[in-house]
Amino acid sequence: MSKHRSRRRFIQMAVAAGGITTFAGCNENTPESSDPTETTESSDSTGTTTESTSTQTIEDLVGRTVEVPSSVESVIGVGSGALRLLTYIGAEDDVVGVEEIETTNEKRPFRPYIHANPSLSELPSVGSRNSPDAELLLQQNPDVIFWAWADEGDANTLQSQTGIPVVVIQPGDINEEHRSLFFDSLDLLGTITGRSDAASELRTYTTDVINDLDERTRDIPEEERLSTYVGYLGRGNHGLTRTQPLYTPFTFVNANNVASTLTGPLTETKGAARIDIDPEEIIDQDPSYLFVDMGTVAYDELSEPQYESVTAIENGDVYTLFPVREYSINFGTTLANAYYVGSVLYPDRFSDVDPVARADRIYETFVGAPVYEQLAETYGQGFSRLEG
Numbered sequence: 001m002s003k004h005r006s007r008r009r010f011i012q013m014a015v016a017a018g019g020i021t022t023f024a025g026c027n028e029n030t031p032e033s034s035d036p037t038e039t040t041e042s043s044d045s046t047g048t049t050t051e052s053t054s055t056q057t058i059e060d061l062v063g064r065t066v067e068v069p070s071s072v073e074s075v076i077g078v079g080s081g082a083l084r085l086l087t088y089i090g091a092e093d094d095v096v097g098v099e100e101i102e103t104t105n106e107k108r109p110f111r112p113y114i115h116a117n118p119s120l121s122e123l124p125s126v127g128s129r130n131s132p133d134a135e136l137l138l139q140q141n142p143d144v145i146f147w148a149w150a151d152e153g154d155a156n157t158l159q160s161q162t163g164i165p166v167v168v169i170q171p172g173d174i175n176e177e178h179r180s181l182f183f184d185s186l187d188l189l190g191t192i193t194g195r196s197d198a199a200s201e202l203r204t205y206t207t208d209v210i211n212d213l214d215e216r217t218r219d220i221p222e223e224e225r226l227s228t229y230v231g232y233l234g235r236g237n238h239g240l241t242r243t244q245p246l247y248t249p250f251t252f253v254n255a256n257n258v259a260s261t262l263t264g265p266l267t268e269t270k271g272a273a274r275i276d277i278d279p280e281e282i283i284d285q286d287p288s289y290l291f292v293d294m295g296t297v298a299y300d301e302l303s304e305p306q307y308e309s310v311t312a313i314e315n316g317d318v319y320t321l322f323p324v325r326e327y328s329i330n331f332g333t334t335l336a337n338a339y340y341v342g343s344v345l346y347p348d349r350f351s352d353v354d355p356v357a358r359a360d361r362i363y364e365t366f367v368g369a370p371v372y373e374q375l376a377e378t379y380g381q382g383f384s385r386l387e388g
Helices: 003-016 082-088 112-116 118-122 134-140 152-162 179-193 196-217 248-252 279-285 311-315 331-345 355-367 372-379
Strands: 039-043 049-053 055-059 065-069 075-078 095-097 144-148 166-169 227-231 274-276 289-293 318-321
Touching: 055 179, 065 166, 075 082, 082 112, 082 144, 082 179, 082 355, 095 134, 112 118, 112 355, 112 372, 134 152, 144 152, 144 179, 152 166, 166 179, 179 196, 196 248, 196 331, 196 355, 227 248, 227 279, 248 331, 289 311, 289 331, 318 331, 331 355, 355 372
Parallel strands: 075 095, 075 144, 144 166, 227 289, 289 318
Antiparallel strands: 039 049, 055 065
16 A cells, blocks of 8 residues: 555544644653555566565664655654754755744744755645644655654654654754764664765764864964853844853864853753853953854844953954854854854964855755855854944
8 A cells, every 4th residue: 555545544534533633742652653564566586576675664863663664755854953954964855844933934044954945945834843733744744754852752642643654863963962963863864765875975074074173273272272252142132141161163173262161050952051151250251252143133232331341342353153053053054153263263274264165165065055145144244243
């Protein structure tokens, strides 16, 4: 029986039983349910008819065993980062539905993978952010649903509701602590969609870029590493005091991040921890260079009298960076930001690097198109000293 006929029957049975309800974060550990393994007939060289399986068994990133088709032609990615990683391995043409957040990109044109693949925003919605709708998913009838950051119970429930294999991935981060999750998720997506080579090539490219950044700066003596700070992390109204003790673009170029020893309430969801610090700590640390995340709405604090003695602000050494977080981690942006940070702090070490050209090369590798100028237009400026 074809997947289309079996799924249509599944929908008819569900409707007869009272309809399919919207799935919105149920935590019940519902037993995993999937269609029986389908088989196809073929003839070997002797003319004997043999039966071969058309599914493969995989283990997802929360340890679930899932039967998925051996040949996958249509997919949907839900949860923060799932669609992004599908574009990273070149599977954007297989996507048949997206979360509502992706269909409103004219109002929020922030994510590089959507800039590179705008047609994704024209696909049908399958539910609100992080809350996939079982009925809408069934209407699009994907071979596999990839769900980023789901727990085991939610994944089992959605699979039971739809009869479609649900595979959990954990996109992680590009920092050293969470990079293995990023690579493991790429590998799993590559295996299931038949793009293992693309996943492997991106792993190699990412590793090579990180090594290049490190090799340019790792021999700089500690006392010669310029004091640096990044603020306004997080899209919206987060202020100058919102930062990261381990801001990955700084780490990659071995910068002296003055926030690395600061304390405060940490936010550690899905990537490197963020922190809100006291303004006095910025003043006391007195960074020589200050970077701001362009995902915020205003930078009024930089003009406050309390900060006028901070060396970076006094000298006008305040520079802009693209957000590394926008519905989870923008992996390519992290690398692009790192090259720009390196070129500002240590121009002699990056004299062969045009940060804009390098950013476009990175974006083309990750999302399939050079989208630096589109991002710069979105945020009002690109890599530069902060204007105004």
